Amino acid sequence: MVEKRTPLPVAEAVERVLEHAMSLGAEKVELEESYGRILAEPIIASSDVPPFDRSPYDGFAIRSVDSTGASGDNRVAFNVIDHIGAGEVSTKKLAPFEAIRIMTGAQLPEEADAVVMFEQTVESVESVTIRKPFGAVENVSLQGEDLKKNEVVIASGSFINPGTIALLATFGYSQVAVSKQPVVGILSTGTELLSVGDDLAPGKIRNSNGPMIVAQLKRMGLHCKMYGMSIDQLDESYEVVKKAAAETDCLITTGGVSVGDFDFLPAIYERLGAEVLFNKVAMRPGSVTTVAVANGRYLFGLSGNPSACFTGFELFVRPALLKMMSASKLYLPHTTARLGEDFTKANPFTRFIRALYNGDTVSPAGFNKSNAVSSIARGNALIVLPGGTRGYQSGDAVDVLLLGVEEGSDRWTL
Numbered sequence: 001m002v003e004k005r006t007p008l009p010v011a012e013a014v015e016r017v018l019e020h021a022m023s024l025g026a027e028k029v030e031l032e033e034s035y036g037r038i039l040a041e042p043i044i045a046s047s048d049v050p051p052f053d054r055s056p057y058d059g060f061a062i063r064s065v066d067s068t069g070a071s072g073d074n075r076v077a078f079n080v081i082d083h084i085g086a087g088e089v090s091t092k093k094l095a096p097f098e099a100i101r102i103m104t105g106a107q108l109p110e111e112a113d114a115v116v117m118f119e120q121t122v123e124s125v126e127s128v129t130i131r132k133p134f135g136a137v138e139n140v141s142l143q144g145e146d147l148k149k150n151e152v153v154i155a156s157g158s159f160i161n162p163g164t165i166a167l168l169a170t171f172g173y174s175q176v177a178v179s180k181q182p183v184v185g186i187l188s189t190g191t192e193l194l195s196v197g198d199d200l201a202p203g204k205i206r207n208s209n210g211p212m213i214v215a216q217l218k219r220m221g222l223h224c225k226m227y228g229m230s231i232d233q234l235d236e237s238y239e240v241v242k243k244a245a246a247e248t249d250c251l252i253t254t255g256g257v258s259v260g261d262f263d264f265l266p267a268i269y270e271r272l273g274a275e276v277l278f279n280k281v282a283m284r285p286g287s288v289t290t291v292a293v294a295n296g297r298y299l300f301g302l303s304g305n306p307s308a309c310f311t312g313f314e315l316f317v318r319p320a321l322l323k324m325m326s327a328s329k330l331y332l333p334h335t336t337a338r339l340g341e342d343f344t345k346a347n348p349f350t351r352f353i354r355a356l357y358n359g360d361t362v363s364p365a366g367f368n369k370s371n372a373v374s375s376i377a378r379g380n381a382l383i384v385l386p387g388g389t390r391g392y393q394s395g396d397a398v399d400v401l402l403l404g405v406e407e408g409s410d411r412w413t414l
Ligand SMILES: Nc1nc2c(c(=O)[nH]1)N[C@H]1C(S)=C(S)[C@@H](COP(=O)(O)OP(=O)(O)OC[C@H]3O[C@@H](n4cnc5c(N)ncnc54)[C@H](O)[C@@H]3O)O[C@H]1N2
Pocket: 188, 189, 190, 192, 193, 205, 206, 207, 208, 209, 210, 254, 255, 256, 257, 258, 259, 260, 263, 285, 286, 287, 288, 302, 303, 304, 305, 306, 308, 370, 371
């Protein structure tokens, strides 16, 4: 008799997986290598930003008090005593009705407290005149206006984006403490599988899940160990899984997790003495997604069906790997959008439909069965239709999970 499996609601399954994430500790990397990593310590401002009062314009630095009463009929004249560009510091100190020609980014000279843009002046050989009064600190970028020294600027656990890199550089971090990355292995199971370079043969298909997962990891900035393909033979598969599991923090297998005569992953987990967290999730595709833990390491048994495999990775593997790296935002970002076309199938389980989101509407990305490959490639999002619903009409508001976004969300919002 076929084994009866109890489906777990998706959110519960995700949380159960996350409970078992072990953290990996930190390491230092060069700043140039840190893009896409997770910060393992907060960034503290080591100086004010900007570190000195400076000119935001090309123009003239003046004492604002000297401009009092300036108007079209009463132009005030300044004697220009110096000329500085960014990186230069004037040694001169402004006396009444003196100005220093100053370029954007240059430190404000002593006594100067306002900047007049070139466009607001009339220049002659001996002086420069202005026609309106300037207030104190008018047109001045003040020291610390962006960030104050000792401020916590970015929290530990944040994704290092290009802006984070700019901050790290600003504060002189030539090396950055980042979370270590998990060692992830990929094994594709299935006697039907051919390598990418092989010709098709009767009953066989090329392994597309393996390369797809490599790319899903890559877009998280992660590398992986490849364990290739194994045929559906219990002893042989067991040996490969055992070896791979011992060498990795997280082993992702594809295929062989359902109830078929050649689906050996359940037996392999048993032989390994692994704790199976669940082997059925109330979702489609990916209902057979199985997650087990052995010696504190993850064994993700993703479905062999490509769309189920893809979805299983995004929903379960991705947040688990992020949690291992102590990231603060574990989940796919979520939005709502108008459905671009009718979707009339009933949903006993929560349905994840590969879809194209354009910022307003979201539409299924074509052939959408669990075995689909095409809609994975054509989509950039997943429509989420809750279980127990009877189908949706074009124009209905639906939940959408966004794929391929650098940094996710700190909440499971569905
Ligand atoms: N009696 C039942 N049969 C099935 C059930 C069920 O509940 N009762 N569940 C179905 C569902 S849902 C899915 S999903 C699949 C899951 O199957 P497995 O995870 O065991 O995967 P396989 O049987 O190995 O393969 C399924 C399918 O995917 C193709 N495949 C496998 N690996 C790859 C790969 N690396 N690249 C591309 N395609 C791959 C494989 O050839 C099969 O067509 O089970 C249903 N059956």
